[in-house]
Amino acid sequence: YVDFNQKIDYVFKVVLIGDSAVGKSQLLARFARNEFSIDSKATIGVEFQTKTLSIDNKTVKAQIWDTAGQERYRAVTSAYYRGAVGAMLVYDMTKRQSFDHMARWLEELRGHADKNIVIMLIGNKCDLGSLRAVPQEDAQEFAQRENLFFMETSALESTNVETAFLTVLTEIYRIIG
Ligand code: GDP
Ligand code: MG
Helix, strand or coil: CCCCCCCCCEEEEEEEECCCCCCHHHHHHHHHHCCCCCCCCCCCCCCEEEEEEEECCEEEEEEEECCCCCCCCCCCCHHHHCCCCEEEEEEECCCHHHHHCHHHHHHHHHHHCCCCCEEEEEEECHHHHHHCCCCHHHHHHHHHHHCCEEEECECCCCECHHHHHHHHHHHHHHHHC
């Protein structure tokens, strides 16, 4: 429950990164507005969406940034990462290549962001389980080695989306708050 007359205690910037078409924009739509669309157009222009929530009786505004179709390697500008205290590193669990690219996304993120940034590795589209191309153990091992949180989600079915964002925001709060 959030009282909108209450002052905002914290604003946390969180960035979404990962290859094109892994579901970043739909994860954001699901979390911020509880919406999903099958024919989501490539993100153009929109920089971020916000969601205000309550953590430990404090009012936290999550400001979640979505890449505006800049998903090619090194195309995301440093302004995108600036000030980020959290990151969602998203791959499509039906596309092995999108997982193989996580290492370089992480390297780029670590090159730009604060060293205390909280990072969640996300295997999205878990509703397509029969098409799985990335074993959970591979992702778990990568996450453990790199010290990331890890979850499999479905923006389509709403699985773990809220939990993933809340885990990151709560951890940021624990560090900063
Ligand atoms: P982005 O390029 O990473 O922002 O990816 P989008 O959010 O635009 O999603 C790309 C495509 O994947 C769209 O057709 C979405 O409808 C679809 N999609 C996104 N999330 C899911 C999911 O959880 N399950 C399934 N089955 N499709 C998804
Ligand atoms: Mg997008």
